[in-house]
Amino acid sequence: xxxxxxxxxxxxxxxxxxxxxxxxxxxxxxxxxxxxxxxxxxxxxxxxxxxxxxxxxx
Numbered sequence: 001x002x003x004x005x006x007x008x009x010x011x012x013x014x015x016x017x018x019x020x021x022x023x024x025x026x027x028x029x030x031x032x033x034x035x036x037x038x039x040x041x042x043x044x045x046x047x048x049x050x051x052x053x054x055x056x057x058x
Contacts, residue, residue, distance in 0.1 A: 003011075019027060 015027070016024060
């Protein structure tokens with residue numbers, strides 16, 4: 001499921017038509033923030049699992 005340059009341009013063009021040029025940067029910023037928070041949350045879960053497994057071994 002690799003996206004090529006043409007597919008990415010089509011997605012950007014459709015998003016530009018749907019949301020307009022003024023809303024597009026806001027949507028990108030919100031998407032980046034959401035991905036960052038998700039990454040931090042999953043990292044925290046992974047760290048919690050490692051701590052639990054270390055305690056159960058001892």
